Amino acid sequence: MTADIDVTAFFDATPSPYLVLDADLVIRYVNAAYLTATGRTRKDLVGRHFFDALPQNPGALDDAQRSPKASLLRVLDTGEADTLVLQRYDISAPDQPGAFEERWWSNIHTPLPGPDGAVQWIVQRAEDVTAFVQARRARELASELTEREEGMASELYVRAREVYRLNEELRQAHARERRSPSPCRQPCSPRLTWTGTATPSPCATCRRPHH
Incomplete structure (x- = not known):
């Protein structure tokens, strides 16, 4: 016995953001969590090509912004799920034309085959890890x-x-200088003395006679 499941109600109830694309990468369904994560309405997204509805940031300096498209194309080509971990994909600010908000995602792209076995739908789960x-x-x-x-x-x-x-070396040098006998501290005559040379004696340089 197969239970009847309202898939739309199921996806809308889950807290994880989900989006469904067709084989032409046109958005066919988004759940409430996806709208909250991107700041968009269903009218902004459903029926539009993914990269028109959520354009890439032209000001991004790295090549990582191109990875989501490459991942989706791999799913279409191989029919196998593809995962992008810590993927940067900025979101355009709805109220500021030309401005983008830095956003990081953990994406899983899961293919759903049609009757002929080819990929008919791609389910994207995009967790905001900014x-x-x-x-x-x-x-x-x-x-x-x-x-x-x-x-x-x-x-x-x-x-x-x-x-x-x-500073310590200077302090010690000053202390040694104070301890060393100075010519001016030696006893000397209060008068100028003549030493027989043209140079006055130490006492003469220390103490001049008072006139």
Whole structure:
């Protein structure tokens, strides 16, 4: 006995985003979760070619945006399911013409054959994993900043040690200088003395006679 199942109600009840394409990649059905994930209405999507309804971001710098089309073509060619893990595919902002929102997806494209065995439908399950990717990126950035901060702290510590060493050497040098006898501290006559040379004696340079 085969139970009668309302497929539309089934797909609309599931929390995962689902979309159904025909062999020409025209959208024939989307469930409520898919509309929520893309910010679109059924009128925006159903009856339109997939890449017209959800155009690729021309400003993307990598080739990853072309992967969904390649995946769908593989399904049509091989008749086998194809999976895209952590696939970037930006979504155009509906209220900002020409603007795109960065989005990441985990896609599974599953073929459904027709009576002749050829692929008649492709079911796309598209899980939005943008939050996961952005959180991982933030953790990596935080880790990179932490390593950089540790490096800076280490460098500052080394420099502080060097400054301390130089200050200590200067302090010791000043202490030695204070302990060493200076010509000016030696007893000498209060008068200028003549040493027989053109150079005055140490006492003469230390203490000048008062007139």
